[in-house]
Amino acid sequence: MHPEKTSFGKGRAVAVSLAAVTLFVLLWSAGGRFGLFNPLLLPPPEEIWATGREMLTDGYRQLPLLYHVAISLGRVIGAFIPAVLVGVPLGLAMGLFPVLRAILDPFVQFFRPLPKLALIPLVILWLGIGEVSKVFLIFISALLTVLVGCAAAVGGADRNRLRLGRALGATNRQLLRYIVFPGALPEIFTSVRLAVGVGWTTLIAAEMVAADTGLGWMVLNASSYMRTDIVMLGIILLGLTGYMLDMLIVALQKAVVPWDGKA
Amino acid sequence: MTVPASDPAGSGRIVFDRVAHSFPGGSGGNATEAVTDFSLDVEQGSFVCLLGPSGCGKSTILNLAAGFERPTRGSVSVGGRPVTGPGPDRGMVFQDANLLPWRNVLENITLGPELAGRPREETLAAARRFITLTGLQGFERHAPYELSGGMRQRAALARAWITEPAILLMDEPFGALDAQTRLSMQELLMSVRQVTGATVLFVTHDVDEALFLADEIVVMTPRPGRIRKKIVLPFTRPLVYEQLILNAAFTELKHDILYTIRRPEYDI
Numbered sequence: 001m002h003p004e005k006t007s008f009g010k011g012r013a014v015a016v017s018l019a020a021v022t023l024f025v026l027l028w029s030a031g032g033r034f035g036l037f038n039p040l041l042l043p044p045p046e047e048i049w050a051t052g053r054e055m056l057t058d059g060y061r062q063l064p065l066l067y068h069v070a071i072s073l074g075r076v077i078g079a080f081i082p083a084v085l086v087g088v089p090l091g092l093a094m095g096l097f098p099v100l101r102a103i104l105d106p107f108v109q110f111f112r113p114l115p116k117l118a119l120i121p122l123v124i125l126w127l128g129i130g131e132v133s134k135v136f137l138i139f140i141s142a143l144l145t146v147l148v149g150c151a152a153a154v155g156g157a158d159r160n161r162l163r164l165g166r167a168l169g170a171t172n173r174q175l176l177r178y179i180v181f182p183g184a185l186p187e188i189f190t191s192v193r194l195a196v197g198v199g200w201t202t203l204i205a206a207e208m209v210a211a212d213t214g215l216g217w218m219v220l221n222a223s224s225y226m227r228t229d230i231v232m233l234g235i236i237l238l239g240l241t242g243y244m245l246d247m248l249i250v251a252l253q254k255a256v257v258p259w260d261g262k263a
Numbered sequence: 264m265t266v267p268a269s270d271p272a273g274s275g276r277i278v279f280d281r282v283a284h285s286f287p288g289g290s291g292g293n294a295t296e297a298v299t300d301f302s303l304d305v306e307q308g309s310f311v312c313l314l315g316p317s318g319c320g321k322s323t324i325l326n327l328a329a330g331f332e333r334p335t336r337g338s339v340s341v342g343g344r345p346v347t348g349p350g351p352d353r354g355m356v357f358q359d360a361n362l363l364p365w366r367n368v369l370e371n372i373t374l375g376p377e378l379a380g381r382p383r384e385e386t387l388a389a390a391r392r393f394i395t396l397t398g399l400q401g402f403e404r405h406a407p408y409e410l411s412g413g414m415r416q417r418a419a420l421a422r423a424w425i426t427e428p429a430i431l432l433m434d435e436p437f438g439a440l441d442a443q444t445r446l447s448m449q450e451l452l453m454s455v456r457q458v459t460g461a462t463v464l465f466v467t468h469d470v471d472e473a474l475f476l477a478d479e480i481v482v483m484t485p486r487p488g489r490i491r492k493k494i495v496l497p498f499t500r501p502l503v504y505e506q507l508i509l510n511a512a513f514t515e516l517k518h519d520i521l522y523t524i525r526r527p528e529y530d531i
Contacts, residue, residue: 160357160359160361163331163349163355164361166331167351167354167355168351168375168378169375174378179363182365183365185365259406259407259408262408
């Protein structure tokens with residue numbers, strides 16, 4: 001942890017962050033008002049706000065704005081939950097059994113850095129243009145992240161803790177349950193948190209697959225009509241939703257592993 | 264502590280017989296010999312301190328007795344049987360308390376009995392006893408990260424004691440504590456040892472600590488570690504630290520040991 005963290009209180013950090021964001025929006029707004037930039041290329045915040053309120057009532061392409069938010073969230077969560085359910089046990093198993101790791105590692109390492117956009121043509125051919133292919137793309141990205149993180153989490157079990165367990169007579173099964181898994185929890189959470197980020201990032205790629213709904217699609221669609229206000233609204237909503245998802249995971253992490261970083 | 268009749272050596276006796284231990288070298292390098300030709304008979308119920316410069320293989324000796332490592336040559340036996348691996352007959356206390364951060368103080372102390380499947384009531388009764396002995400009352404529900412270094416080490420001692428091992432293996436357990444805390448922990452160790460009577464093999468590089476705690480001090484040479492000198496201490500227990508340091512024998516022994524460790528060429 002940073003040593004400044006104690007001297008620079010948490011409340012003050014939040015206040016400074018809020019002030020920074022407010023100042024940024026005010027400057028942006030003033031810039032628009034004084035004609036510093038072309039509103040067609042960079043619409044001022046009040047115009048984006050107005051567009052947002054308008055779309056809340058009228059929707060975008062016949063569908064309410066919140067529907068687009070919800071369907072994007074649904075895709076990410078729908079991919080993310082199975083990715084965690086499959087990825088955590090499989091990743092832990094990879095960390096525990098070198099043979100399994102040796103089998104899966106080449107595939108994991110090949111697909112993980114691969115830009116998921118490159119998979120779109122194949123995914124469309126194999127899974128069609130429906131929801132399945134979109135969710136699948138996000139699922140793959142999140143899964144690979146969780147796999148790598150969880151495999152590393154058990155691989156890095158603390159030697160002295162293992163020795164302690166052995167000295168107290170723990171069987172291998174007890175070592176896993178009492179020492180290895182609880183010890184791996186912080187890293188598991190970190191990988192899950194990364195996976196949410198990766199999943200949310202892949203959303204745009206997924207919604208390029210013949211979509212007609214969702215925030216990612218909305219951004220892409222509005223750009224072809226030069227509706228930069230809608231593009232920016234979509235970007236802001238994407239950012240805020242991702243931010244909230246992340247905060248949710250962090251809150252969960254604090255509740256489950258309150259000792260992380262303190263011991 | 265009772266010694267089973269079928270066990271003439273005593274379950275708390277540790278015998279090192281011409282032990283050598285090497286660690287595999289790094290990429291392509293030669294193996295590093297940590298200890299060599301190490302023979303020592305730690306009698307049932309005695310308190311032996313391994314003293315030596317850092318890197319002399321003291322901890323390796325402890326790990327061999329614990330069964331975490333196997334000797335490259337020679338043999339290690341506990342209670343007359345060769346050591347094949349770790350076991351609950353040998354309690355381990357580490358330099359950092361090594362408490363499990365996801366368990367509170369009470370849950371850390373009861374870990375051993377829980378792993379052994381002991382009845383809950385019996386375990387809690389034993390835990391209460393050792394919580395009182397170690398002065399941890401009121402801290403049972405605290406998380407390890409809420410405790411000071413000294414309190415953590417108290418919990419680690421209670422955790423090792425609760426399974427009533429015949430042997431306690433302690434690897435510089437008080438090395439990270441401040442001087443006052445260290446002294447009170449040493450006193451705690453001595454007083455509880457009167458109750459539990461376990462054999463203690465204690466690694467330290469602190470000469471004062473060894474003189475205060477041990478029945479016998481084993482001074483080791485730098486790597487590869489071998490026994491340089493064995494000193495049976497003449498003090499009668501119980502000892503009071505403030506009086507011990509005025510004892511002429513204490514001063515003389517400390518002088519000898521420091522010369523042995525720091526200036527081997529003098530060879531007193």
